[in-house]
Amino acid sequence: MQNNTQGNARIAVGMAVFVIFWVLSSSAQAWKPEVGDKPEGMQQVELVTGKPVNLADYSGKPLVIYFGADWCAPCTANGRPAVIDAFNKYKAKGLQVLFVDLDDPFKFRGKKMNESKELGFPIAMRALPPEGQEKMRNFDFGTFGKIQVVPTAIVVDKSGKVVAKIEQGTRLRDELDGTVAPLMR
Numbered sequence: 001m002q003n004n005t006q007g008n009a010r011i012a013v014g015m016a017v018f019v020i021f022w023v024l025s026s027s028a029q030a031w032k033p034e035v036g037d038k039p040e041g042m043q044q045v046e047l048v049t050g051k052p053v054n055l056a057d058y059s060g061k062p063l064v065i066y067f068g069a070d071w072c073a074p075c076t077a078n079g080r081p082a083v084i085d086a087f088n089k090y091k092a093k094g095l096q097v098l099f100v101d102l103d104d105p106f107k108f109r110g111k112k113m114n115e116s117k118e119l120g121f122p123i124a125m126r127a128l129p130p131e132g133q134e135k136m137r138n139f140d141f142g143t144f145g146k147i148q149v150v151p152t153a154i155v156v157d158k159s160g161k162v163v164a165k166i167e168q169g170t171r172l173r174d175e176l177d178g179t180v181a182p183l184m185r
Contacts, residue, residue: 079168
């Protein structure tokens with residue numbers, strides 16, 4: 001009987017180790033792009049005007065891709081103001097911003113169209129699915145990767161390479177200007 005109990009304990013420990021490894025490895029693989037990557041595209045998202053997002057349209061100049069939402073308190077308190085400040089400070093030198101808004105596109109598309117005009121940079125939202133299809137359940141942007149934390153800013157240099165991935169509103173405020181400034185030379 002004791003051998004059977006020990007065997008069951010070993011199996012349980014082995015399964016727990018496997019599950020932990022699987023969760024960690026799958027979440028690490030899912031969260032891209034990484035620093036040094038050159039993201040090619042972003043699926044399931046479109047500009048509030050209805051046009052698809054094409055990252056090639058932003059090549060040749062530094063780009064901040066900001067992921068946030070109105071329902072996210074750190075986004076509205078820290079992340080979004082930090083991105084707006086950086087844009088206003090460096091837009092004359094060529095900084096581009098793409099704001100990927102994670103709010104419900106069915107409810108907020110019109111509001112976001114007005115905000116985009118006021119801010120001076122494009123806002124994208126999850127694409128409205130064709131009739132009969134479910135909307136995106138998580139923040140998975142296909143080959144671009146998944147966003148695990150909001151707010152997040154991904155800073156891309158002139159060549160299209162990711163130079164920084166900054167998560168959390170307070171870090172955005174502290175790190176964004178220091179990351180963008182060298183790219184503006």
